[in-house]
Each structure stands twice: as structure tokens, then as C-alpha cells.
Amino acid sequence: MAEKIKQLMLMVKKEKEPLIDKSIKRQHKLQATGIKVFYNNFEAIKGIDMNIKANKVTAFIGPSGCGKSTFLRLFNRMNDYIDGFRVEGEISIDGKDIYRKKVNVEQLRKQVGMVFQKPNPFPKSIFENVAYGLKIQGIKDKKFLQEKVEESLKQVSLWEEVKDDLNKSALALSGGQQQRLCIARTLAVEPSIILMDEPTSALDPISTAKIEELIFELKSKYTIVIVTHNMQQAARISDRTAFFYMGELVEYDSTKKIFTNPEKKQTENYITGRFG
């Protein structure tokens, strides 16, 4: 009985979430308009407009320091903690500006998950890692947590490998397993968007292949934006690709077009490895 009430409350909670209105189906999940980003006086992003479609994989490519990671981190406001950070323009998710004053940043980050460059599991058990996102929402129901942890680990195909020792430290896993654990941890809070900041750059080819496969499977349920330095990876897994250079969006189109017939000379030069 008590569990049912809790789950019911959880559902009510979800319905109340003001940020994402699921009844309005918009073509564009994420919209950025006139975005400029400053770190003190340095202009890291110089006016970018971009729309990102739901349930697609969008790849950001470009040389180091081109602003692609900064741009990615705008969508879950992870730049907010950097000293001297300032953003101009509007970023909206499902039509709602996420930099409004009223926005609850914690709530936003539950909707917009993030996977980082280096696998960064908490120095806790595998179970605790996946359950953390739920626990901080105040969910204590053990059975619910267990189910959710299992479900999330299954989604990233890690369940079979770790099901017998969920209490083992997450730090004892291999790098590839750790990164899949981090993705599972993100999935457990049920985001609708997942941001990935070079998620495979610290992994070996086999682990990379597993993550790429996973991204492919996840896209039916989530909107995925991925920053990558690996051209082949962008070509393999993304539907649309954006090429950034020096804080500007040079070209943004379907991945096929970008890699076979780019409009701009700069894009072609970068993709063919002539610079960057």
C-alpha cells in the first residue's frame, strides 16, 4: 500500500514538472537563439542559432577550444559554476527558456542528463552510483530503487556483468564498464535529453564500440547531443552534425551531407583532416 502511494506520488510529481510539456510535440527539442558566451571578457561563443531535433543524435565536431563543449554545457547549465561565465541569447527546451530566473536548475538537470569525457563514477558501490540520482529526489523505497537500478543497468547491458556484486566499488570496474555505469546512472533519473561530452575519448576501441551501439539504441527514447573529436564516430552514429570553429557554428546539416558534400570549404578541410 505504502509503496503504491509512493509511486503514485512520484507520478504526480512528474506530471507537475513545469519544464517539459510532453503534450506539445514540437519538432525541435532544443532551440538556441543568438547565443553568446563570455568568460570574463573572452568571447567563447560568438552568436549561434541552432535547433536540435527530438529523438535524433546530433554530433558537435570541431578543433579543441572551438566552443563545442561550452555550447553543450549550456543545455544543462553546467557552465553556471565557472567564474566569470555569462550567457546572452535564449536557450529553450520544448519551447521554454531554461535561463529564466524562475527555472529550478536541479529540476532541469534531471531532464537533461550528462555523460562526461572521463568516466566519473562516485567512489561508492555500483548500486549506490545508479541509485544516487533517485535518492537525491527523496526516493527511499528500496524495492523501487532496486528495480530502477536493475532496469538502468540492463539498458546499458551492464547488468549481466555486475548483477552478482552490486555492492562492489564502482572504481573496481574497467574504464568501459565505468562509462556504461555513468550512462546507467544518468538513465535512472529518466531524462529526455542526454548530453555526452566526448564519452569515448578515454576508452579502448571495444568499449567505444559498445557505447556507440548503446547510443544507437537509446536514440529512440532520448534526444542525444554528443561532442566528439572522432570524425568516424560522428559519421557512424549521428543523424545531424554541427561543425564549430572559433566560437562560431560554421555548418550544421544532416551528417550525410556534412561528410559527403559540405557547403563550406572550412568544413571540408576539417573533415578531410587538412587542419584541426
Place this chain on the structure above:
Amino acid sequence: MNNIKKNRLKDKLFKVWGIACTLLGLVLLSVFIGSILIDGLQRIDWDFITNLPSRSAERAGIYTALTGSVWILVLTTIIALPLGIGAAIYLEEYAKKGKLSSILEVNISNLAGVPSIIYGLLGLEVFVRILEMGASILAGSFTLALLILPIVIVSTREAIKAVPKSIRDASYALGASKWQTVSMQLLPASFGGILTGIILALSRAVGETAPLIVIGALAYVPFAPSSPMDEFSVLPIQIFNWISRPQKGFEVNAAAAIIILLLITFIMNAIAVYFRNKWQKKLNN
């Protein structure tokens, strides 16, 4: 060829110098400990620990001073811990990095270098007189808490700072608030480091004499303290008192009390080292 030989010679010379430096410290310490042990070890028995102070050296014990030290240690911990950790968390995680926070930082580091007798004078004025605590254990604990606060703050900040930024990122990215990140990730991950700093600070507090003499701790207390408002003595003061007496018997007592005091600090340091190693292992593997 000549050059290589020269370098090798320099290398050897420096090695010898380094060994000499290390040995000097070790030798001095072991001579000191050895002479203390020779003098005092025969005096240590259960009676010595449980006897009240006395005019005759043979019957005198450290019971009141030891209980005084334990009281001071416990109360100082209770006072300094929340204040020090709270301040450290604020400075490290909440405070905006700017001029004000860097001024605060420099001043806290400076406070760590203020002579302890100055803290005694502060304690005398603020706790003993203005707050009317008298020359009590409570006043002594507050004074020592102030004394070790800078050390606790600095070491706690270092421990929190040592938690990789990626842990913070991961926590925030999952929708954790600042306090959740601090309490559920940063504090557990830095627990060993924080504890190490606190134990080292406390082992300094347990050896402090000057500030407690200034606030009026007594050399002779006939009864063991039973409440925070009681008058008290502590081991270092008892040692100081015994050494300053002319009779030979009290010198032996002092040596014995020094052994007990050293034992307490060594044990505390050992605990600190243990936790530091355990914590480093946890973060690194």
C-alpha cells in the same frame, strides 16, 4: 667523462648529507625518549594513573590531570569540529572566489601562526571574564578550540579540494543541490583527510600549556573534574609543576607523566596516519 664523475660525486655527497639530516632528528628523538623511559617507566603503574595529586611524590598520581585532559579534548572537539568543518565547506564550496574570500584565506592561514599564549589572553578576556565562565574546563576548551580552528579549517579545505572535480560534475549533472553534493559526495569522500587534520590539531591541543595557564588552569586540583564548569588541570601543566619542584621524586613523576602524554599523542597520530592511508586507497583505486 670528468663531468659524469663530478655529478656522481655530488650525488653521493648529497645522499650522505640527506642521511645525516634524517638521522640527526631520529637520534635526538630516541635519546630523548630513551632518557625519559629510563627515568619514568618504573614509576608507571595503575596507582600512578588513578591517584590524586599529593604532596609526597610516591603517592602522587595524574588522575586529575588526565581526566582534565580528556575533558578538554572531548569538549574542544565538540566545539571546534562543527565550526571548522562548516567554515571550510563555506569557503571551499559556497563562497564566491574574489577579493573578500582571498583576504579571509590569508587571515585564516595567519591565525594558524599566532602564538598560543595570545589565544590564552583572548580566552581570558572573552570566555573567563566577559562570558563569566571562570577558569573552567569550558573556558579552556573554547580557548583551545579557537587555537586549533585555523588548522581544522585549512586541513578540511585541503581534503575537500582533493576530491576530483569530476565527482562534483557528476553529482550536479544528476540534479543534486549544493548541499546534497557536499553532504553525500564531498564529505564522505574527504572524510579520511578531514579526520587526519582534526586528529593532528587535537594532538596539538592536548599538549598546549601556555593558553591554559593564562586562563587560570590550576597546577594543583584536589579532585577530578566532573562537569564542564569545574576547575581543572591538564597533563602538560602537571608535568610543568612537578618539574619545577626541588624533590627528586617529582622529577621521576614528571618523566612518567611525559610518557603518558607522549603515548596519547603517538596514538592519535597513528590513528591519523591509518585513516589517511585508508582514504587515499579509497580515492585512488
